[in-house]
Amino acid sequence: MLDAQQVDEVYRILAREMPGRTRGAKGPKGQPDAFRSCISCMLSAQSFDRNTAKASRALFAQAATPEEMLKLDDRDIAAAIKPCGLYNNKTRSIRRFCEALIGEHGGVVPDTREGLMSLPGIGRKCADIVMSFTFGKDVIAVDTHVHRVCNRIGLTGAKTAEKTAEQLEARSPDWALADGHFWLIQFGKKVCTSRAPKCERCPVARHCEFYGAQLSQGA
Numbered sequence: 233m234l235d236a237q238q239v240d241e242v243y244r245i246l247a248r249e250m251p252g253r254t255r256g257a258k259g260p261k262g263q264p265d266a267f268r269s270c271i272s273c274m275l276s277a278q279s280f281d282r283n284t285a286k287a288s289r290a291l292f293a294q295a296a297t298p299e300e301m302l303k304l305d306d307r308d309i310a311a312a313i314k315p316c317g318l319y320n321n322k323t324r325s326i327r328r329f330c331e332a333l334i335g336e337h338g339g340v341v342p343d344t345r346e347g348l349m350s351l352p353g354i355g356r357k358c359a360d361i362v363m364s365f366t367f368g369k370d371v372i373a374v375d376t377h378v379h380r381v382c383n384r385i386g387l388t389g390a391k392t393a394e395k396t397a398e399q400l401e402a403r404s405p406d407w408a409l410a411d412g413h414f415w416l417i418q419f420g421k422k423v424c425t426s427r428a429p430k431c432e433r434c435p436v437a438r439h440c441e442f443y444g445a446q447l448s449q450g451a
């Protein structure tokens with residue numbers, strides 16, 4: 233893994249090269265409140281953003297609070313969220329989440345990671361998205377792009393997104409926490425793509441462990 237100085241330098245380069253915080257996010261990042269953000273995040277599992285947005289819109293048109301959600305029939309929830317797939321499992325998760333939210337938190341979404349992760353269906357990624365996008369905390373949420381990029385470069389050395397999130401939090405400088413998610417995700421979509429990373433024109437190539445290993449294998 234990179235040392236602290238290299239980590240700092242990588243973030244400085246990404247901050248300069250990437251657009252940073254964006255508006256008009258779809259899916260869980262664009263929801264107006266914590267309840268909808270949690271539900272939308274649950275819907276986003278193995279779903280494209282546009283399908284998550286469509287399912288979220290259809291569901292919240294029928295119920296926008298946990299109390300209203302529990303009044304819906306399972307078939308109505310499943311029909312509304314069908315565009316995002318796995319709708320029977322997701323329907324069960326939504327119901328369990330709403331029951332726990334009302335039973336244990338009086339219907340109010342907690343604003344701590346621990347509180348969020350105590351709720352059914354909310355893992356580290358969803359908790360961090362809600363913390364960052366709804367509650368405005370300086371947290372780098374780790375999705376598949378952030379996970380891939382961090383471990384290729386050497387910001388982290390982890391096999392799962394959850395471990396990456398833990399290491400990233402421990403190894404990132406404070407000044408990079410607020411916008412780090414945006415730099416890393418944009419970088420993962422535009423430069424360090426999953427199948428064909430554009431290493432030849434990559435601004436952090438000189439620090440990248442993956443690229444360094446490729447070069448030494450080819451040498």
Ligand code: SF4
Binds near residue numbers: 385434440443
């Ligand atoms: S050098 Fe290649 S693998 Fe490394 S961060 Fe850049 S694009 Fe990704």
